[in-house]
Amino acid sequence: MSNIAGRSRLLKRERKPKWSFVVLRGADKTVKQFHVSKRSVFAAPTAALLAVTGCFGGLHLKSTYELHQLEEQLTRQDAQFTQTVAAKNEAILSLQEEIIELIEQAADVEQRVNDLQQLEQKLQQFIESYGSRIAPSAYQIEGQKKEPSLPALPNIAPIPSFLTAAKIDSKQYAQMAQKTNLxxxxxxxxxxxxxxxxxxxxELAKATRSSxxxxxxxxxxxxxMLTSGFGYRSDPFTGRSTFHAGIDITGKLNDPVFSAADGLVAETGYNRSHGNYIIIDHPNDLQSAYMHLSQIEAIEGDTVVRGxxxxxxxxxxRSTGPHLHFQIMQKNEPTQPLKFLALIKED
Structure with a gap:
């Protein structure tokens, strides 16, 4: 029985062949020999393959997770970028509207400045037309003599024409903004x-206007219509040559008589020669007199205005018929009234 069992074990060993590996370490070294079963030889690569596959699987899972995290981060960044772009686009649109509004305002200001420039030119023309012929004192401002000529005004840079926003690109807006700034x-x-x-x-216009x-x-x-001029004439009562200190203007009885200028009513009254009369003081040592009136309406001491x-x-x-004796005195000396009446155009 024991022999039979031993043979059975021997047969089992023969069914499980083993591979031998000999390791030679050198001439003076002992030889090492390893015995590996055939099953182990085939099982080892399989285990290695499984290990490698496991590693790759883990790396794949890790990569998938990291990729998912990166996609979420990119999604958030894209949303933020979209919001930023939308906000900037809105700001650009608002800026474009402000540029257009600024251009329109600049054009409006330009028009107003041009109006002021025209007004100043008219004032200068007024001063040049009448100021120098009235009195040098008209140009005396704060103790210094001012001339009517004023510094030339700069030319305005052209304002760009208005364009609809749909037809304007960023470069045009930049050009428009630059031109508008200029x-x-x-x-x-x-x-x-x-x-x-x-x-x-x-100041010159006020002084000139006042003068x-x-x-x-x-x-x-x-x-x-004049019936008698200034200077020597034949007296209508005596026929002798006498000096006539004013001019006689014929008119209808009770026609209105007007003040020739702004001034102060210095004197009113009546005498046998002048009849009812009014004397008005004016600037620059001038006086005007109105004689032979049928009625005096001005009050002595009051100020009156031109007209x-x-x-x-x-x-x-002492009169031969309805008329106004109009007289102007300069420094208490009678002077030709017509040179004053012809000075300013009534229109």
């Missing part, structure tokens, strides 16, 4: 210059 800078320089020049011009209004140049009656009604034309005093 125009506004030019307008600012012009306004500063005009502030200085207009101050002088207005014009205070100059006896307004025709004192409706009629402009204001003083009384009624008549024939009081």
């Amino acid at each position: 125009s506004l800078a030019s307008l600012q320089r012009m306004i500063r210059t005009m502030e200085e020049s207009m101050t002088v011009t207005l 014009v209004d205070g100059y006896p140049s307004f025709w004192p009656t409706r009629s402009r 204001e009604k003083l009384g009624l034309l008549g024939s009081s005093g």
